[in-house]
Every structure is written in C-alpha cells, then in structure tokens.
Amino acid sequence: MADLVLTTYDWVPDMPRGYVRDLRVRWALEEAGLPYRVQSVPFHERGAEHFTHQPFGQVPWLTDDDLSLFESGAILLHLAERSESLMPTDPNARSAVISWLFAALNSVEAASLPWSLYQFAGDNQQTPGRQHLDAFLAARLQQMETTLTGREWLTDTFTVADILMADVLRLVGRFDGLADHPACRAYITRTTGRPAFIKAHADQMAHFAAADKAGHQP
Numbered sequence: 001m002a003d004l005v006l007t008t009y010d011w012v013p014d015m016p017r018g019y020v021r022d023l024r025v026r027w028a029l030e031e032a033g034l035p036y037r038v039q040s041v042p043f044h045e046r047g048a049e050h051f052t053h054q055p056f057g058q059v060p061w062l063t064d065d066d067l068s069l070f071e072s073g074a075i076l077l078h079l080a081e082r083s084e085s086l087m088p089t090d091p092n093a094r095s096a097v098i099s100w101l102f103a104a105l106n107s108v109e110a111a112s113l114p115w116s117l118y119q120f121a122g123d124n125q126q127t128p129g130r131q132h133l134d135a136f137l138a139a140r141l142q143q144m145e146t147t148l149t150g151r152e153w154l155t156d157t158f159t160v161a162d163i164l165m166a167d168v169l170r171l172v173g174r175f176d177g178l179a180d181h182p183a184c185r186a187y188i189t190r191t192t193g194r195p196a197f198i199k200a201h202a203d204q205m206a207h208f209a210a211a212d213k214a215g216h217q218p
C-alpha cells in the first residue's frame with residue numbers, strides 16, 4: 001500500500017469539480033511518479049478527525065507515513081523535496097522555485113481568489129472595493145503576462161511552481177479573465193496539456209462522478 005495518502009471530499013457540487021485543490025496534489029504526484037492513494041472525507045459532515053488534519057475543515061491534506069500536511073502549497077513543497085522532477089536541487093534553482101511557489105499563492109491567488117468568488121456569485125456591482133480588487137488582479141496579471149512572454153516555464157525547467165501558478169491562473173481563465181493576456185493563456189494550454197495534469201484532472205472528475213453514481217445526495 002502507498003505511504004502517500006491524499007484526502008479530498010467524497011463529493012462536491014458540479015461548479016468546483018475540476019478545480020478542487022486536491023488536483024494540485026494529484027498533478028504533482030503524477031509528475032513525480034510517486035505512488036499514492038486517495039481517500040475521502042464527507043463534504044457535508046466534517047468530523048473532529050478532519051479538523052485535526054486540516055484546521056479549517058477544508059481539503060486537501062496529505063499524509064506521508066506519520067507526517068500529516070495541509071495547505072496545498074506546503075504539500076507541494078514537501079513533494080518537491082522528494083522529487084527532482086518537481087524541484088531541482090541546485091540552490092539557486094531551488095530558491096527561484098520556492099519564490100515562485102509563494103508568489104503563486106501569496107501575490108497572484110491573493111488577488112485571483114476573491115475576484116473569482118465575485119464571478120461565482122455573479123456579482124458585477126462596481127463598488128469601490130470591487131474596483132480596487134479588479135485593479136489589484138489586473139496589475140498581477142499584467143506582471144505575469146510580462147513574466148511569461150517568451151518563456152516556457154517560470155524557471156529553467158517545469159517545476160512545482162508551474163503547477164501552482166497554472167492552477168491559480170486557469171481559474172481566472174475559467175471566467176474569461178485572461179482575454180487580454182495571451183502569454184498567460186498559452187502557458188495554461190502548455191501546462192494543462194501535460195499528461196500528468198490530464199490524468200489528475202480525469203481522476204478528480206471520476207472521483208466525484210463515482211459519488212454521484214453511488215447515489216450521493218447534494
């Protein structure tokens with residue numbers, strides 16, 4: 001039995017399927033060729049055990065033998081330490097990967113996630129706060145467009161930082177937020193065309209479809 005166990009929900013509504021953050025972890029595991037298994041926790045009834053692994057009652061978390069990690073960024077960094085296909089060992093390259101990994105989460109997702117929540121809600125009211133958020137995201141996207149123009153990956157090779165950045169950006173693309181950012185769109189096409197992403201995505205969709213088939217009630 002694999003010593004790496006990824007935990008996600010047993011079921012989610014249709015809207016987030018294909019975007020639940022266990023996908024980032026599946027993707028990294030597939031890229032690294034590390035054996036793992038997936039287990040489920042209830043989406044509706046989140047028990048005490050769930051909160052001991054993920055203090056916000058969210059997913060994903062990963063156990064690696066007796067280690068338990070939550071936060072997709074921390075999990076990906078942990079996996080990157082195990083596989084050179086996710087992060088080179090050279091100190092300069094490693095520093096660049098870790099910097100971009102935090103940039104994806106803390107500079108880009110900090111803008112893209114709240115923006116996406118407005119899109120989910122269908123809220124287009126131009127309040128001052130919303131205008132501020134739109135400008136915040138626009139600035140980050142413009143900077144990513146500049147970064148990605150003429151560049152295949154964030155660093156010299158594909159790494160775990162690309163998994164995070166691509167997953168963050170593709171949610172913006174889902175809501176047509178990348179219409180004016182061709183380099184970002186091409187980067188998403190490049191990253192999500194990788195066999196590891198295709199398998200991770202298909203596996204997540206199959207996981208939730210199996211719950212529907214088993215008669216899971218919304």
Ligand SMILES: N[C@@H](CCC(=O)N[C@@H](CS)C(=O)NCC(=O)O)C(=O)O
Nearest residue numbers: 019020021057058059060071072073
């Ligand atoms: N910062 C966390 C966020 C985790 C997160 O937002 N998980 C979502 C699924 S993608 C979730 O569990 N949502 C349900 C909830 O917040 O109750 C991470 O990157 O792991």
